[in-house]
Amino acid sequence: MTKDFSRAIFTGYLLVQMATFSQSAFSQIAQVTDLKDNENSQPEVRKMKGDRDGHVMQDVIPKNEIPPAPILSVEASLKAMQVADGFVVEPVVSEPNVFNPVAMAFDGNGRIWVAEMTRYMPNIYGDGENVPEGNIVMLEDQNNDGKVDKRTVLISDAILPRTISLVKGGILYADHTQLFFARIEQKKGEVIMVKRDVVDPEYALGGSLEHKPNTMLYNLDNWYYNAKSYKKYQVLPLAAELPNGATEIYRNDLWKMVKADTDYRGQWGVTHDDFGRLYHNGNSSPIQGEYLLPGTLRQNPGFWPKNQADRIGPANIYPARMNPGVNRGYLDGFLIEEGENRGKLKGFTAASGSLIYRGDNYPTRFYGMGLTPGPAANLISARYVSQGHGKMQGELIYPGHEWLASTDERFRPVNMYTAPDGTIYFLDMYHGILQHKEFLTTYLSEQIKARELDKNNNTMGRIYRVRWADKPRGEQPKMIGKNARELVPYLSHANGWWRDTARRLIIQSQPDKSIVTPIKAALNNAIKSDNFPVAANLLWTLHALNGLDLNTLKTALTDSNLQIAATAVAVSDAIPESEQNQLIVLLKNLISKDYDLALQAAAVSARLKVANAIELNLAVLEQYLDEPLVREVVVSGLGTRSKAFIEKLGQHPDAKLMYMLNNLGKKPADRTNRAQLSSLGQTLYDEGKTLYSGSAACFGCHGADGSGIDGLGPTFWQSEWVIDDKQKLAKVLLHGLSGPIWVKKSRWETSAVMPGLAARTDISDRDLAAIATYIRNAWGNTADTGSHVEPELIKEVRNATKNRQQPYKQEDF
Template sequence: MNVLKTIKIITIISVMAGTGCVFSPHSQKHDDVTVIVTAPPRAEPEHPRTDGMHINEKEHQHVNKGDRKGHVMDDRIPKNEVPPSPILNVDLALQSIKVQDGFKVENIVSEPYVFNPITLTFDANGRMWVCEMTRYMPDTLGTGEQAPEGNIAILEDQNGDGKVDKRTVFLNDIILPRTVTLVKNGILYADHTQLYFTEIIEKDGNLIPGVREVVDPTYAKGGNLEHKTNTMLYGIDNWYYNAKSNKKYQTIALDKPIPFGAKEIYRNQYWKLVRATSDYRGQWGLTMDDYGRLYHNGNSSPAQGEYLLPGSLLKNPTYWPKMGADFIGNGDIYSLRMNTGINRGYMNGMLHEHGDERGKLKRFTAASGSVIYRGDNFPEAFYGMAITPEPAANLISARHIIEQEGKLSGKNVYQQSEILASTDERFRPVNLYTAPDGSLYIVDMYHGILQHKEFLTTYLQNQIKARNLDEGNNTMGRIYRLRWADNALGVQPKMANLSPTELVPYLSHTNGWWRDTARRLIAQASINERDQNAIKAIQALVINHNDERVIINALWTLHAIDAVTYTTLKPLLEQGSTQVKVAAIAVSNKLAKTDHTAFAQQLLALADSDYRVALQVALNAGDIQSPIAMQASEKVLDTFIDKPFVREAVMSGAGLRSNELKTLLGQYPDKKMMYIINNLGKKPAERTNRAQLSAQGQSLYDLGKQLYNGAGTCFGCHGVDGDGIKGMGPTFWGSEWVINEPEILAKVLLHGLAGPITVKRHNWQTSMVMPGLANNLTITDKDLAAIATYLRNSWGNNADTASEIKPEFFSQIRQATQKQTTPYTQKDFD
């Protein structure tokens, strides 16, 4: 393996008292690496520090926030049997990593040129823009967490040898940076709360920040560090999508009308930013396949894929179905080392306890930023696989995606082993990316402590101390490349200064990163920069190319620049592959109205031809201003009514023409469809029983709502709308666990609940355990009563009319259940 040689630290200076150190702002050379700081001086914190240094240390000697009253946190594997976890230099770290035959792993960059990397993006010239969360958990108290010392650094390969040889600190005063993405003339990035725009100015060959402004003050507001919005993935439909969020963003020209359902939230001299609602998805990281479908994950599951394009079921303002996501394979993992250093490692079932696998983690517990590999370095057999890092088990796991009718699934690429795994406990892969050179880039935080202090248990704290994992943090970081050993890497891109016409050939590149980037640059170019030659070249690509991936990408590029024509779409609808037909229909909302009647005839002809095509016919019928389009939608319903998503697609796709569809369908002979029709406009997520509560109940309800979305972090697993998140937490809507017996709800809130459980006659299984709040010193009995009151009287629940759940009730249950030593199970209440 080629290893980046050890590099000496060059001059480092302290820029201000109490804020740590950064590289000298003067360009210096050492061992062929240039380090530059172009960031402005760090600002003083506006508020007193609220980090772990101010927490009562006496309390921490006895309890951590993740502890659960009565849990017996004994080691299931004696500490002296667990291998040590020393800090390894890059050479030794590479030796600790094992990959499957045919692959090899190389280090691209390491400390002192990258620190605590957690996410990155590539610009049009292939430079990496990296978020460095340099204050994340340096010790078990999270000391200094809120210090504004996080960076956005630019890492460059100037000589084309595939290794970083220049570091530029672009910004260095960010509190816990978590998101960075490219936009025209700048970047969007997020700290622990807000989304910002920073202008990029090129000066003397270096990139420096210009105007810096807040664009969304609520981007990541609320919740704790592990449950905040992140990612900003540029989707195929030219919207930026996020994990742990139901918001999406788009930059559009200053004179362009705002899309239906969106709201302008910011503008600068280049463009305006609009925000709209999307499907709520994921926890950390987001990725996309060639068709534009999004994939996310929960911490206890690998990639989860959405069968339809994002927003497909959000077109009708009087109807709110959930698209959901499918698990891509199971959550089993195969580690190379003992993984006792996990938060609930003391609980039965988390670790293997016998044989060669003794002490190893059984299933995902910290799944991080997945990727759908779309590069051109691996053999074709690996193209399109879903790859998910598991930093708690120091490995990366790969699954082939299987598409069935209305469903995605998957199977492991390797049986009972992983594509990559390490014996180094400090190897923390937290994000994966298809790189411009066609390989897979691995962001390794290289950090001893993975669990945030808000959830840290005393068990894990003791594990950390036993192997000195609280030492040497926040001073290291690595980015690796996984490549196919026998295949050459791609060339460094140089697209930043190309015109739209010059970018068109890259829409057909074999590497998905190049196709996506060319589409973004063309889409975000001004009208003055874009001429008819570019449009004609893209249309020719659509007509003449034989690769569906290229055709689909080109179609969405035409969609972004308002250049979709019926002449372009018609031959695709007649002769294209299934996915090409789906894309051609999906972009039809940009057709000129003079083409709607002819296009509606095409929809009617396709309505009974193929299930997947028919779904898209229904989903776009409301956009085509012709009664024939609604007839096509009815035909889809008649032909495929018992297949997944069909009823939802028909009603969502009707959009603003629901009444027209209702009239057409009449008394339709399907009870489920009539239930949908008869309940249009009735949004369960907005139904509340607050007005019917007592005065005290209303006060508790308001507090409970705040806690649900804040300190209680309930929304992280159960969704902002309380309807649950697949693989994480079940729905609260009409849940017997919430509304039937307040004593059961109180016990669960106090001491937690482990599955499987039955909710509304459906079996709910997840490896996640709902933690109780009994031992959380920041949550009082009044707070618990408030959360319970909110749960029991929101989303259509009306359990406490003229009453409330009293704080004294929780005090009584707390006293009566003080000997409860583990989370409850369903058997405890049967």
């Protein structure tokens, strides 16, 4: 009997019995059916890896006052959901046809491909999670009634699969380490995997489960992007030239894949808007968006600015039930302490795969909204997204409550997708344990056991559809098997999923040049009708197919819709070199009309082949010097022409600009004050550097270069917490710090609490002095010239604060 067939029988039995069986009965079933690993009956008590020495883990809410968390049937779970007015939630698939879904993708016919992390946290210790039993499955709705009626298992030996995406000839998927290509074919009416290759053996190498790359989002620029990663990927024809900075890592008989550097993004999930901007989130922050197109600040080989991601609205959330079952729920400030909302989370602690909605089922006011699941709070939060001046911004759509919230503690929405039918699909992992073993605390383990959330996991999962109640779902696509010309009309579809899929299918089919003509005709129609989403999609399709020329672009470049014009500037590097001098004349005239057009002109300059492209950078500087992002985009947009630009610019009066230009080729992470320290200071600096990336593990939250990681830890660069006061820094190193805090005029909110090191027997006073000396004098910090942080100071602060039992907060200082 196969494990999938066994799981199906077992889960079907559970569903039949749910209405009458008690939790104890479920536990008995689990003990009978899960003898293989004996995962739900651990007799020994082991230390939890998430515990922090010195933390007093007391229940904020007495356990007998917390609502129970029984397993609910799909029907009961739907009743437990509170959805915003006008929307309705519908089941698409549940156990036994899906288990623990974490990521999915729709193919050209609307079939659902799902990564099932079926071994995630079988118990509070995570025993057996690396058993190769994760699945990649294809789910079909054969009678078009909106519900899945067929499950096909293509892969059943993946270890904790986390990523799935479509590509010509099959799928891309990733396990806990590697990225694979699975060749998929249909034979005798059945879909089968005929071959599997490793595409990137280092895709998710190293790190803990919660901090590994994931997603492979196909963006408008024809690159696949990931969360928790510095890498992007592209599929190209076998004979195609490699993009600048890219390396070929794999090829088959259909295509080759290249890999290149990109900006580091988020933790779980990446999404995009119609302009091609990327959005992601941190663990404790909702959706955040990048104002600049990906790669804008990475074009000058001697320039390394940090890409900016702006939070979309506040981090406030409004759960429908108590949420004491979170990892640091014992700390002050996590839960509301009194009133009708007592025990509910104040903000995100486990933000998951966000979505920019680009479908056609909802009223127009919801198009482009940002949604972020919060599985620890059993909800999905919605925000309007808007473009500010040099930043992305937004506001809560439903202040005081949520787009969707559940009273079921096992409800774990983890990822969201715009569907072919115009609605939104979201994945409910339906798992009692959310926190991974590497971070799970004794406090949370006791919460889990008190409500038997460690029972009957890994045998359930649901996918739901959220539809506008007054509008039926859209048609099912049938794109597979169509040639490129037949797919062109779908590039102009009102639903972004259709546009994205048609673009990918056309580009990866490697059509001949005749395809350019109908796409250009569609572009003219989109411009005439002022349809920016469609025009942008068509422009980027032509860009990937090398089908652009200046004559085609002129209408778009001068269009009154500035988003269309800005997209035209962004893709203008694809026109022939013989036309680029004319383009520069045209762009110089456009620069004075609008700030965003100026930014795109400065950025595209690096990708133009003609030497006088630096005239664009000079013109943008002259007109927009003090506007947001201008210095960074101009310097990045110099590409490899920095020397020529500096010679032409001369000594500019702007100190910030000259600092950037004078430090080209010097990575901020490499700037050090070590040589200026005392003799002991230099020794401590070296010891601190080793500790920072080693046993103290500071890099995990603050980055290897100290520049910070969104949603985890703030930057150390010129941070007042690091360089202003040695004693304050010593207190934080000893006892930790809990947000929110202000860092360099920015409010830093994160549910991640910096752990204190006071109780670490392997970390001495000298070690803490070494860490302090290192971070105060690395990355451009120059706090201890001629001196160092004294081990005696650490000892003095340790003795003075020995009774401290909670991490510090900003107000303590």
